[in-house]
Amino acid sequence: MPAPSPYAAQLDAVPQRRGELAIGGSRTAYWEYGDPAATRTIVLVHGFRGDHHGLEPVVANLHGLRIISPDLPGFGASTPFTDGRGHDVAGYGGWLGELLDALELRGSAFLLGHSFGSIVVAHALANGLETPRAVLVNPIGAPALSGPRGILTRLAVLFYRVGAALPERAGFAVLRARFVTRIMSVTMAKTREPRLRRWIHEEHDRYFGAFADRRVVLEAFRASVSRDVSAVAERIPMPTLLVAAQQDDITPIEAQRRLVSRLPHGELVEIPAVGHLIHYETPEIAAAAIGSFLEEPA
Numbered sequence: 001m002p003a004p005s006p007y008a009a010q011l012d013a014v015p016q017r018r019g020e021l022a023i024g025g026s027r028t029a030y031w032e033y034g035d036p037a038a039t040r041t042i043v044l045v046h047g048f049r050g051d052h053h054g055l056e057p058v059v060a061n062l063h064g065l066r067i068i069s070p071d072l073p074g075f076g077a078s079t080p081f082t083d084g085r086g087h088d089v090a091g092y093g094g095w096l097g098e099l100l101d102a103l104e105l106r107g108s109a110f111l112l113g114h115s116f117g118s119i120v121v122a123h124a125l126a127n128g129l130e131t132p133r134a135v136l137v138n139p140i141g142a143p144a145l146s147g148p149r150g151i152l153t154r155l156a157v158l159f160y161r162v163g164a165a166l167p168e169r170a171g172f173a174v175l176r177a178r179f180v181t182r183i184m185s186v187t188m189a190k191t192r193e194p195r196l197r198r199w200i201h202e203e204h205d206r207y208f209g210a211f212a213d214r215r216v217v218l219e220a221f222r223a224s225v226s227r228d229v230s231a232v233a234e235r236i237p238m239p240t241l242l243v244a245a246q247q248d249d250i251t252p253i254e255a256q257r258r259l260v261s262r263l264p265h266g267e268l269v270e271i272p273a274v275g276h277l278i279h280y281e282t283p284e285i286a287a288a289a290i291g292s293f294l295e296e297p298a
Helices: 008-012 052-059 089-102 116-126 150-165 168-175 178-188 194-207 214-226 230-235 253-262 283-295
Strands: 016-023 026-033 041-045 066-070 110-114 134-137 240-245 266-271
Touching (some): 016 089, 026 052, 026 089, 041 089, 052 066, 052 194, 052 283, 089 116, 116 134, 134 283, 150 168, 168 214, 240 283, 253 266
Parallel strands (some): 041 066, 041 110, 110 134
Antiparallel strands (some): 026 066
């Protein structure tokens, strides 16, 4: 029997609707939460190999906002790009601007990026995309290979190289292997609460393999380990909140403290006793920090 979501009741109380937009040849699926007439809107960009489901625990704890949460093209319910652009930081950055244009939100919506999404959002902002305020949750604040689990990142690089080298069908199967997903999930989960750990693992089992094809996931993976937020931090002019974990295996907290000092208008909230799964393990704390930050006067 599946483990129940700890956040199901809260999420069920939030009005929701699904939409779809044509961007770059992708049928981009997005979900809208909250009051559509709310005066403030935030757009979320999820992490690598995830989709909108991963950020729903945070959504369930954010109040007074209209929330737009799309699946990145090639992941979840969104189809890949067909206009020649890559499923990488530049491709997704351009897509984000077009998404905001289509929703008539460019320059007015807040932006939030989680993990790989933090790279997409940060680089888009550094290249001129406008927002009143930005939030980066579990930001990739330093090169991935330099993190405290750098050896695991190198193993991941090898894993994806194997997936790329095999024939298409075999490579696709390898990249979606359930046991690899479980290793990742066990490594990143810090909670000792058995039911929460079980639910986290089941969430990764359900959604971590929801990518369209081998090309998409390989392009996105290369981008996720070759780019980071620190490379463009000084070029992000708007107030930016970092919500970071003190036990993150990908970007150590010391690197996040250096990163916030490089942002022209940066703030850092540190969450103890959690790692790279803030959105699953401590969404209430993250949402409270985000809500307070977005309510600050301009």
